[in-house]
Amino acid sequence: MTTSKPRWIAIVIALLVFTGAGLSRISFNVDILKLLPTHLPQVKGLSLFLKHFSQPKELIVTVEAPTSELAESTSDALADVFAKHPDLVQRAVARAPWEKRPADLFELLAFLVLNQPPEQIRALANSLSPGQADATLKSNVEKLGESISPQEVALLSYDPYNLAGALGDLGSFAGTAQQSEFSSADGTFRVLYVVSARNFPNYKAAIAWVNQIKQIAHATVTDPTIHLGFTGEPAFVADISGSMEWDMTSSGFVTLLVIALIFYLCYRRARPLLELQAMLVLIFTLSLAAAGLFLSQLTVIGVGCAAIMIGLSVDYGYFVYQRSLHHRGTVGELQRQCVQNIAWTSGTTAAVFFALNFSSLPGLSQLGNLVGIGVVIGAIVMLTIYARLTMRFHQSQEGRPPSIVERLFATPGFWRKGAVLAVMIVLFLLGVLTVKGLPQPDFSARTLRPRKSEAYVALDRLYARLTDDRDMLSLVVAGKDEAEVLKRLRLAENSLSAAEARGEVKSFRTALPLWPVAGNQRANLPLLASVAKEIPRLRESAVAAGFKEEAFVLDEAIFQQWAAWAKAPTPIWPTNDTSRWIFRRVASHEGDQLLALGMVTPMPGHEDALTNAVQSEGTWLVSWNQLGRELRHVIPREFAHVIIALSAIVVLLLVIAFRSIRAVALFVLTTALVLACLAGAMSLLGMGWNFFNLAALLLLLGTGTDYSILLLLALKRNGGDAPAAQRELGLVICLCAFSASAGFGTISWANHIGLASLGQTCALGLVLDALISLFLLPRVWTMIHPRSHPIRGKAAS
């Protein structure tokens, strides 16, 4: 005893350190793409897009007011208030930077002109020469009098030498392209971009910051007719991570509660119940700590595992407790009796779940690892600690009268009526399946989003009131340097032009006009940089032609910018705030990978052909809708492969365990019947297959099959005596099924639509599995083994 005490203390300390270290490393990843196969082009393209163009620190605040004046003043007032909190907000942008300071566009214009072909620049330089400058100015004054375009008049008024003319249609690109970022056409809906002053180390920091911003905004805007919305990446992280945390803790807590209720109804004992609950909390904590230490960030699928782990681990607790009730030997003997059953069921379950690592779906791999770890820890805890605990108090309960539920399970009539009911349910569901067919697949983006999210509501409003780009495709072009991206951009531009000519594209816009062309820049810089020396002459001529001096400010700034770039290495990128704002959603050139973005509006029905035509090395045409289409093709095939592989593993393990082809065949038949009934039930309830509840099939393969395995082992042990096997395991299997269903059932209310569908499908499948395994499997066994006898020496146990 004296030697074991320090050992126990050391074990407890080690566990505490392990748990503390693990739990402190838990973090959530709200990126849905982390669940999907990375080899899919759509996943690859969208991941790159999000990595380079998502704004992790930028909250989008929407302001909706009855009048445009009120919306504008509110949005400006909010920007001013946020600017007074430099500890929270790095910047709050309520209108395009060039709206306040149009002159700041000079750098972008200088850059765009610099990018043009050298022959065009030679013509431009010639138009500025002493012999041509006056004619250039005269022609532009005439244009000012004749143009019908207010945009052209506005620009030309402050660009007397028409430097923007060298850009062709591109001159108006920046202004028109960004216009919809801040205001709806009627002005009653405005958008404000609020950038956090600091990075968010974890989701809790994002939640806290978003809440602070919301508080400030609501304190500033008290008019009830003005509606504020909050979206953007920090809002999504706050919303989704918050709901993931809530789903995880609430489903785990409710599962524990339901298990307690079921246990108490069956056994009417408080102490073993409390100890069982303590074991479940321990298993959950240790599994989560292991996940924190060994796995990367938890995804939305991983969150659902809390309830599943509890629901599965409790099975082993029930089994140990049930055996302990009739056990009269030592703890070691009880453990040895239980180990075979628990090892087989937990072994097959863990093997199935760990085997999910062979899948190319990272989300499923994480699910597999989490549940696999949980199941192994659960089996160890129940066998080593709970078995010891059950032996401590079972002596005092000898002579305890059986509970109503226990008596019910001992009645032959219960099993007879149950079998009739099971047959009726199975026939009904098979009938439904025949009539209504298989559940329909649904791989749309709908299943990837939360049921309730303020950030999604605000985003939907933003789409409705500003430009809705959900039907558009994003052109993502990546490369290791500017030259490679430029080459790919040109190829993409050619493919899209050809597609436009074929009638597959309504319109498109690539980043090509904004991408630096190093060769042109090198050729143009000496000529353009030298113009700065001519500034006094050019100013004088402009004034003489009728322009005021202030009209020359923009052109002068452009000339000076070219001179400032004279010695800069090429390719040159513009760097001032206005240019950065324009480029932030078009080009990314920091880091080891460069990216350019474009938008394509396809003609309806041509999306797939277009995606295939444009896609090439480093070039993707992506959208969430296209991802859904790709998943519809790939995921069922992927799942079919995984399911076949896992089924083969389970069958192999069972051949070793049963050493009977008939038993294995019966197991396969039972599983097939369960899946057919599940499909019928899903069709009846109008449920569809999606990425998440397809994973439910794998879960059923790993968990629901335990019931038939336990029953088949009990039948073997009892020499084919079906009533004896049912009496022995009926209550345990019912407890297991109800507990696991409760675990899955609690995630049916999860905020995430996909996760909720996984919970519903699993809960349904487990109930069906228990029903068929308990009531029909023993009857079929009796039919195919009419003269089987108890295995000698094992029947008694």
Next chain:
Amino acid sequence: MRSLLPFLCLLCAWPGLAAEPLDMTPVKKWLAKQDDLHSVQADFTQTRALRALRSPIATPGHMWFAMPDSLRWELGEPAKTIVIRKGDTYFLIQPAKKKVERYKADNISKKGGALGFAMINFPIAKDFADFNRQFETLSVTATDNHCHLEILPRDAQAKKMLQAIKFDFDTTTGHLLSFEMATRDGSSMRSDFTNVRMNQKIDRHVFDYDFTGYEVVDGKN
């Protein structure tokens, strides 16, 4: 002094309280006269006073309009910019560049960006209700048979650029005398109409244009 304060406040507020609703009768009459309008042709001088220029630029022009939706608007002599409307399509023609931009009338009315067409959008409203739906009236000043009207479009984007749209018209004949767009940066574009001929026959070929050799593209609103 304290007892005088409410009285002083009331006195300060008096002009506001006393402001009478605008008398829109001349505008209603002017718009109603458009029911009798079948065609109109006129010469005009467009004067652009731009903030960046030291003196205004005056350009002569001609316009033809026939109900319901045929229009030709020429700016410059010879014409440097021509706008032709046929049905629901506007063609912006630049003869020097041999280029034609095509715009859908619906898109133009939906988007405030194509403000340039506001200068040639004729008639400005179908009736008084349509006028009120599109515009906010800033002032109406009627003297003898002349009326000066200042309005502002309700469209937020147009409102952001414009300070006022000003009309001068003859209340007895309904002739438009001048039209001016004043922008918020202090610039203005004014068209003064002369030689206005109403309901005279216009050769339909006026509204045609031979696009041979021209590049025709869809305009970006």
